[in-house]
Amino acid sequence: MGKAKTDKKSKEHDETRRDFLFLTAGAVGAIGTARALWPFIDSMNPAADTLALATTEVDVGAVQEGQAITIKWRGQPVFIRHRTKKEIEDAKAVDISGLRDKQDDSERVLEDKPQWLVMVGVCTHLGCVPLGQKEADSKGDFGGWFCPCHGSHYDTSGRIRKGPAPKNLTVPPFEFISDTTIKIG
């Protein structure tokens, strides 16, 4: 009887030791596998040449007041609009407490050049390119841009005013590197 007891004890002892080894080996194995998988997952992230297109320079000297141009940055359209006085005033006059994505016009343009509105021309809903760059385009209910895909309306500051998009059109990092040259990115 006494013997049986010690047997049982040593067996229990074995089991906890085995459990411990099993758990540590398992944990190391799981971390190792995750670490080994990461390069495979990461291979699907943008490649070096895609990232290399990260900055673009553009000369806006020829863009008259009331005109707009669309350029390509990181494969995406970027809207550059030379706003009219009225458009700027309209944008400033909006009471931002009623907006979905509360931003004052001054937060979206350079202080000394409020006439230049630079935005990624990709609807923040699901990624279509809104209309409004061309003279004949529909500009939506707020005189800015209109996304035809599911009907988002943006104002003259590119802020979302109506429709399903959650956010204002994105303002990319940009600066004037000369009087008429903008560097985006």
Place this chain on the structure above:
Amino acid sequence: MGSGERIKFDNKVIDWVDERLPVFTLMSREYGSFPVPKNFNYFWNFGAIAMFMLVTMIITGVLLAMQYTPHADKAFDSIEHIMRNVNNGWALRNIHMNGASFFFIAVYIHIFRGMYYGSYKKPRELLWILGVIILFLMMATAFMGYTLPWSQMSGWGATVIAGFVTAIPFVGESMHTWLLGGFTVDNPTLNRFFALHFLLPFVICAVVFLHVWALHVTGSNNPTGIEPKGPQDTIPFHPYYTMKDVFGLTVFLGFFFGVAFFAPNLFAHADHFVPYDPMVTPPHIVPEWYFLPFYAILKAVDFNIGIPFTDMTIISSKLGGVLALVGSVGILAVLPWLDTHPVKSAKYRPLYRIALILLVLSLFVLGYVGSQLAVQPYVTLGKIATLYYFAFFLVIVPLLSRYEKPLRMPPSIHQAVLDSKKSKNAGEAK
């Protein structure tokens, strides 16, 4: 499978192989003498038809892949090359392109059959869930296939659908970039979609195998929803249902080839024949018809869900729309637990039957709304239909499970068949 008694075959070669790998025993047991309820109607053809369509898609797909170039600069032209230069390339492409539509037609009817006759109920829950997984995989496959021609619809459809991912809080943006391999739908996106479009159909094959395996464990349901009680209720699969399936398939192929060869662009959009321009969205992008109802559900959620009387948002309209869209398909998977009514077939459940027919109606309404711009009256119509769609699963079906009184049911399949013969004869005698 593979275990149990082996059948003895007269042909020596077959018997030799079967002794070592019992594939012939398996085939004859699962497809030859396999006992099946004797009262199937034509709704029971669509599983076999869907299987045929899967094989058709794989054969035409592999042949197309031999001629197609998955590069942003060449993809569109390579499709034109297939249409104009490749021997019978036009046929391959038209069969593949319309095959996707007819594959969905078959599968949607197949799912409706399951819902009408209660095939998802115990003991077939897992069989049903495997079916829902196949549906998801098919949707992913068809979506990625549609980007391959690199048309305006391809590129912008991919943009909108990949945009769903950005609705995920916090990690959405980086997942989106990871998925596309860039900041927009571009060459890396096309390449990976091609690889996945090639791969997924074979994953579907594997799940179909499990689906059929599960079917052969539980046996088929039938129009009465009463389980077979003995040999008087069943007949062997071959030759009775092999014949019926061949007949049904032939009729189906009549429609399929009619469209593929005589109206190949019936389901297509003009913008699918214009090369993709990443700088210009076409004025009206719509998905393929088989996604329209779900697309309408996405569009129906155009409001934020927040804490009342504050302007805190819990679920933005964008996330809400995507959740509703995924949920509208995913909810099928839990149907066996939402509908706990003991009677399977809608034949004996008049209220469930009406509710189900209204569900189909709401899907047609949603399909129509999905094809229209987001203007009135479509917006309201879409919201009503979406509301009904979810109410069906979350309110109506659970309530009916508790309160619906079924009609009087025949004691067995055999008796049901005899009764229907009798009433038919009586009708003729009049």
